[in-house]
Amino acid sequence: xxxxxxxxxxxxxxxxxxxxxxxxxxxxxxxxxxxxxxxxxxxxxxxxxxxxxxxxxxxxxxxxxxxxxxxxxxxxxxxxxxxxxxxxxxxxxxxxxxxxxxxxxxxxxxxxxxxxxxxxxxxxxxxxxxxxxxxxxxxxxxxxxxxxxxxxxxxxxxxxxxxxxxxxxxxxxxxxxxxxxxxxxxxxxxxxxxxxxxxxxxxxxxxxxxxxxxxxxxxxxxxxxxxxxxxxxxxxxxxxxxxxxxxxxxxxxxxxxxxxxxxxxxxxxxxxxxxxxxxxxxxxxxxxxxxxxxxxxxxxxxxxxxxxxxxxxxxxxxxxxxxxxxxxxxxxxxxxxxxxxxxxxxxxxxxxxxxxxxxxxxxxxxxxxxxxxxxxxxxxxxxxxxxxxxxxxxxxxxxxxxxxxxxxxxxxxxxxxxxxxxxxxxxxxxxxxxxxxxxxxxxxxxxxxxxxxxxxxxxxxxxxxxxxxxxxxxxxxxxxxxxxxxxxxxxx
Numbered sequence: 001x002x003x004x005x006x007x008x009x010x011x012x013x014x015x016x017x018x019x020x021x022x023x024x025x026x027x028x029x030x031x032x033x034x035x036x037x038x039x040x041x042x043x044x045x046x047x048x049x050x051x052x053x054x055x056x057x058x059x060x061x062x063x064x065x066x067x068x069x070x071x072x073x074x075x076x077x078x079x080x081x082x083x084x085x086x087x088x089x090x091x092x093x094x095x096x097x098x099x100x101x102x103x104x105x106x107x108x109x110x111x112x113x114x115x116x117x118x119x120x121x122x123x124x125x126x127x128x129x130x131x132x133x134x135x136x137x138x139x140x141x142x143x144x145x146x147x148x149x150x151x152x153x154x155x156x157x158x159x160x161x162x163x164x165x166x167x168x169x170x171x172x173x174x175x176x177x178x179x180x181x182x183x184x185x186x187x188x189x190x191x192x193x194x195x196x197x198x199x200x201x202x203x204x205x206x207x208x209x210x211x212x213x214x215x216x217x218x219x220x221x222x223x224x225x226x227x228x229x230x231x232x233x234x235x236x237x238x239x240x241x242x243x244x245x246x247x248x249x250x251x252x253x254x255x256x257x258x259x260x261x262x263x264x265x266x267x268x269x270x271x272x273x274x275x276x277x278x279x280x281x282x283x284x285x286x287x288x289x290x291x292x293x294x295x296x297x298x299x300x301x302x303x304x305x306x307x308x309x310x311x312x313x314x315x316x317x318x319x320x321x322x323x324x325x326x327x328x329x330x331x332x333x334x335x336x337x338x339x340x341x342x343x344x345x346x347x348x349x350x351x352x353x354x355x356x357x358x359x360x361x362x363x364x365x366x367x368x369x370x371x372x373x374x375x376x377x378x379x380x381x382x383x384x385x386x387x388x389x390x391x392x393x394x395x396x397x398x399x400x401x402x403x404x405x406x407x408x409x410x411x412x413x414x415x416x417x418x419x420x421x422x423x424x425x426x427x428x429x430x431x432x433x434x435x436x437x438x439x440x441x442x443x444x445x446x447x448x449x450x451x452x453x454x455x456x457x458x459x460x461x462x463x464x465x466x467x468x469x470x471x472x473x474x475x476x477x478x479x480x481x482x483x484x485x486x487x488x489x490x491x492x
Contacts, residue, residue, distance in 0.1 A: 001227055002204075003211070003218040004424055005185045007127040007165040013184065013213040014058075023208045025091045029058060033065035035205035036121070036157060036181045043179070045153055046118035050077035053112075053140050054092070055124035055161070061092035062157050063123025064099050071103040078117075079108045082124070082136035110136055112143045120144050122156040122175045127165035127187055132172035137161075144175050156180045159189050160198040168192030169389065176200075184209035188220065191424055192391060193411050220392070220422045228427075228464040230269050230492070231451045242271035243450025246313035247292075247443070248306075248331055249320040250277040252299060255284045257321025257347070257439040260484050262289045264443025265317075267491045268465065270450040276309055278327075302327035303334055315342050317446035319349030320439040328352060333359060342366040342449055346442040347375070354378035360402045366455040370407040370442060396422055405455045407445070407463060409438065415459045423460040428467030429482075431474040436484030441466045444491065465491060 005013070017023050040047070052067050054060035060081070067077050079099075081088075088096060099106065107113070122144060124137060133141055141162055148154045154177050159165050162174025165187040180199045182190055189195040190202050234241055245265050249258035255277065262273045262285070272293065275285055279296040286294055297304050310316075318335050322328045332352040335343060336359045343365060345353065350371050353359055357379055360367060371379060373387045376394065380387070387394045388410060395408040395416035408414045413425040445462035453461060469490030473482045476490075 001221050002224050003185055003214070004188055004191060004220045004222055005218055006188060006220075009214070009218055010127050010165070010185060010187060012215060013209050016215060017209045017213045021213065025058065026094065028207055028209065029061045029065050029091060029095065031207035032062045032157070032183050032205075033069055035183065035207055036062070036066050036155065037069045039179065039181050039203055039205070040119070040155070045155070047075050048118045049114065049116065050075060050119045050121065051080060051112060051114070051117045052077045052121040053080040053082065053124050053144065055126075055137065056083050056087040056092070057089050057126065057128055058091065059123050059126030059128065059157055061089065061095045062126075063121055064092060064095035066121060066123070067106070068095070068099045068102055071099070071106065076103060076106055077121070078113065079106060080110065080112055080140060081108060082110055082140045084110060112140065112147075116150065117147055117152045120147060120152050120154045122154060122161050122177060124161035124175070126158045126161070127189075129161065129164060129171055133162055138173070141173055141175050145173075148176050154178050156199075158183055159187050160195070163189040163195035163198055165189040168195035170194050170198065174198045179203060181205055183207045184213075188392070188424075191222070191412060191426055193388075196412065219420050220424065222424050222426045223460060223464045228461070228468050230465065231448065231453065233269070239271035242269055243314045243447070243452070244272045244274065244312060245270050245446050245450050246274050246276060246309050246316045247320075247446070248276045248316065248318040248335065249322060249439075250275070250281045250285075251321055251323035251325060251328065252278045252280050254321050254323065255281040257436065258285060259288045260436045260439040260488070261317060261320045261443035262292050263485075264440040264488050264491065265447040265450075266291055267488050268444045268447035270447040274309060274312060276306065297327075299325070299327045302331050306331070306334060310338070310340055313341060315344070315446050315449045317344040317346070317442050319346040320442055322348035324348060324351060336360060336362065336367070339365055342368070342455060344368045344370065344442055344446045344449065346370045346438060350375045350379060357402065360404055363403065366405070368405040368407060368445060368449070368455050368459050370409060370438065370445065372409040372438065376408055392416070392422055392424075396420065405459050407441075407459050409441075413463050415456070415463060417456045421456065423463075425460075425463040425467055427464060428470050429474045429479050431477070431479035431482030432467070432470040432487065434483055437470070437487060440484050440487050468492070
């Protein structure tokens with residue numbers, strides 16, 4: 001697991017490291033600059049003509065320290081200081097003097113002088129930006145992006161200038177970075193869209209700020225690649241050991257979503273799946289998911305066997321392909337009010353719940369909801385634009401208000417629990433924006449829940465496994481060619 005920090009949390013960690021752990025700001029600056037230099041050399045980035053833009057504060061100091069290290073190795077960069085020396089911090093001023101002492105002939109200006117550069121280093125704002133860039137700062141960002149379009153490779157220090165580190169929002173415009181070298185911890189702006197679009201690749205480097213530098217445990221985290229796996233199997237076991245999933249899915253002659261969810265649940269390791277669906281779907285489900293138990297109901301009496309199903313299962317998933325019919329409404333209401341086991345609600349179950357979100361509130365069971373932003377808009381009354389601009393806040397507020405685990409699906413999926421913890425899923429790709437992908441996710445999460453993971457763990461791991469499987473599918477097929485069934489094939 002890795003922590004994802006706000007700008008304030010990163011500032012506090014920096015201060016704590018300097019004031020309480022006696023690693024000075026200058027030492028941290030040197031290590032940051034060396035970390036960027038290492039990336040430049042490791043990636044064999046072009047060094048024939050380099051420009052470094054340095055703003056006020058520590059980010060600019062990192063850029064000046066990097067300029068000195070480059071000069072020590074025979075690479076003389078142009079330096080652009082859009083705010084002028086009068087706005088430099090004391091530590092940055094020291095770095096500036098050290099650079100001039102080593103290389104007095106270096107070009108320093110408030111404006112970019114060349115029309116072509118091979119490498120651009122963005123050390124203008126870092127994580128400190130809290131308003132739209134203006135004046136000379138804005139001119140530098142625009143000039144960097146113009147040069148980038150002409151072929152210059154761009155590296156940003158900590159976060160591309162113009163991206164809000166705490167939200168991921170773009171403050172008017174931002175530097176388009178080929179590589180962002182983040183120090184110690186990633187910021188929210190490194191990973192949440194739209195800011196993530198300006199961080200083409202994020203490389204995390206240690207500089208002396210560690211988890212010991214954190215005064216409190218950050219509430220936002222992400223699963224690292226090495227954390228993502230299916231639950232371990234017990235050798236002395238039977239099919240009941242790995243849990244019984246009840247999947248209430250499909251509508252009259254519409255069984256595809258139920259098929260996808262059931263197959264995903266099996267592939268994710270649960271022992272048994274029982275699909276509760278209209279009688280018209282019996283044949284297709286028996287043919288496509290022969291491993292599943294199929295229980296059917298008549299549209300006129302959808303609750304006929306539901307109590308017996310409840311007695312059988314360990315967990316329930318409801319919603320994929322369910323429709324908005326009267327029978328679907330009766331099932332959703334009954335499940336939310338009466339399920340004795342944890343519930344995963346998706347798709348039409350959420351569309352039905354949006355008519356009365358209060359039905360989600362029940363202290364007697366755990367509920368995981370998995371809305372995409374459109375479904376979240378219907379649940380909350382917020383616009384899609386408001387939700388996408390406040391993804392973390394929307395998920396967290398809903399989770400707390402309704403006492404649910406909220407899996408808010410977007411290009412970056414956010415998982416929030418009622419106690420304020422949140423996880424940002426970092427994998428996945430555009431190929432997963434395809435019909436049925438959400439049904440697969442529902443199957444994965446409910447399967448993990450059946451195997452004993454707690455609801456928050458099941459939601460976080462389910463999203464990570466889903467993304468990992470989607471990435472495997474895109475490598476085989478290309479992103480444009482991925483279908484939901486291919487994601488199931490990639491679950492490992």
